[in-house]
Structure formats: structure tokens, C-alpha cells
Amino acid sequence: MGEREELYRLPREELLSGGHQGISGYGGTIAVRQALKALGPNTVIVVPASAVATVGGLNTSTAWRIPFVHSLFECAPAMATGIRAALEIKGKTGVTLVSFAGDAGSADIGFQSLSGAAERDEDIIHVCYDDEAYLNTGGQAGGTTPAGAQTVNTPQGKPTGKKDLLSIIEAHGAGYVASASIAFPLDFIAKLRKAKERKGFRYLHILTPNPATWGFAADQTIHIARLAVDCGLWPLFEVEDGGRRVTYAPVRRVPVADYIRAQGRFRHLTGDQIAAMQAQVDASAGGGR
Secondary structure (H helix, E strand, O other), X not given: OOHHHHHHOOOOOOOEOOOOOOOOOOHHXXXXXXXXXXXXXXXXXXXXXXXXXXXXXXXXXEOEOOOEEEEOOOOHHHHHHHHHHHHHXXXXXXXXXXXXXXXXXXXXOOHHHHHHHHHHOOOOEEEEEXXXXXXXXXXXXXXXXXXXXXXXXXXXXXXXXXXXXXXXXHHOOOOEEEEEEOOOHHHHHHHHHHHHHXXXXXXXXXXXXXXXXXXXXXXXXXXXXXXXXXXOOOOEEEEEOOEEEEXXXXXXXXXXXXXXXXXXXXXXXXXXXXHHHHHHHHHHXXXXX
């Protein structure tokens, strides 16, 4: 079956309605729509303070068509864990529990809660949608912001590199860990479906470009997300019970410069700096990840 046919076979039901608060071209909203195609209606989703929390509900309105809980910034996995325990006490089975947090709510402010849930092997799925900046509070740099990226508090470019949260969670011994991209929806959906069938703690990390803070036109979101994968900066893989498998390998890698030059946040980088990034990608490709 071809990719087009597989896309047409996805559920037609939209569990996130239109008319929400998301900006045009925002990758986080796309990630939610794709995720819900895999998760289905028998899902409870916990979202901490974040851009997607604003997208999904504001004051008394909501765009969610499944049970949605808005948690504090630092504790989405803990709240999902508590809901799981409550459902078990009530004898309700077959419900998928998902904490769906941004990079701040996963890698930084919410890391203690995420780490604890992974260490305890809680029976939840955690999805980190990675904007590579703190979108909901103005676009500040955070742990997953890549080196060199301009943000409101790193106007000369972030001096430190991107936190490798996938490897950190893998080191916790999680049974299932995977990277994903909104430009490869079937890959993301297949990984979520696999995660849904497992028990214990499962972790997915999806790159979600944001035109407002990354500096590109709103109709280029998917193109930017694809470039990140095709240039090697965002490899797609899964780790299942300790075994690593690449789920997509570009037939021909595009230059890192194609990805960097397409975004305003990197416009200050020199040719030598971009060449150094290319060298890092090439070295990673030759020696693992």
C-alpha cells in the first residue's frame, strides 16, 4: 500500500476541533491532530501550561473532543499517573493515558516529573512536542533550543547545545522511546499505535517547528520539518526494549545549510559555523546517532 492510500485510511474523525487558538502553521497543533488519529477517543490527555494548552482550551472554551486536563507546568506526567491510579481503583480499563507536554514541560520545568514517571515505569505515554523555545512565554531559549539559535534572551545565538532528552529517557530504561516528525505522519502514528499497545512508561519526542519563533513563513512548516530529518539533524528512530531501529533513512541527505538558511533564527550564522554543524552531523552518521 502506498503512502497516499495509507493516509486516506486514517480515521476521518477529528478529536481536536477547528476554531482553536493556534497560530497559522504551528507544528504543535499539527502534532496533536496526528497523535489523536493514533490514540483514538478512549484517551485521557494531560497538557501542562504550554502553547498546546492554549490551543486546546482558553477560559471556558475547549477544542478537545476527548477528556482533557490542564495541569501545572511541572507535573503533567505526575497528574497522568494519578488519573491512571484513579481509573484502576474504579475498575476502568482500556483507557490510554497521555501527558502531552512541550519542551519546557518535558526537558526543563517538568523534567523532575517526567524523570520520576520514567524511573517508576508508570503506565502512561509521554509525548514531548519540541518547539525548541518557550513559545507560550515569548520565545525564550530552553534546554532543547539548539546551539546558535537566536531567541529573545539569546540575541547573539544560544551558546550551548540542545539537550538530548531522548537519550536521557532511554537511560532511564523506558521500554519504548522514539523520535518523530510532523513531516512524517505515518511514522509518528505507527509509533504511537505501537506505544499504545504496550504497558509501562513510553516516550515519544516530536519536532514541531514554529514559524513565529523560528522565522519562516507559515506555509513552510512541513517543509522545514522534513529538512530537519533529511539533513540528519533530526534522525527518526525507535528504541524498543533496548533495541534501536532507524525508521527512516534519507535516500540522499540534503546539506545542513538548506535547513539553517531557511530560518530567520539562524540568519546570523557564518559559513564556518554552518560547516561545523555539517561536520557534526557527518560524524554522527558515521559513528551511530
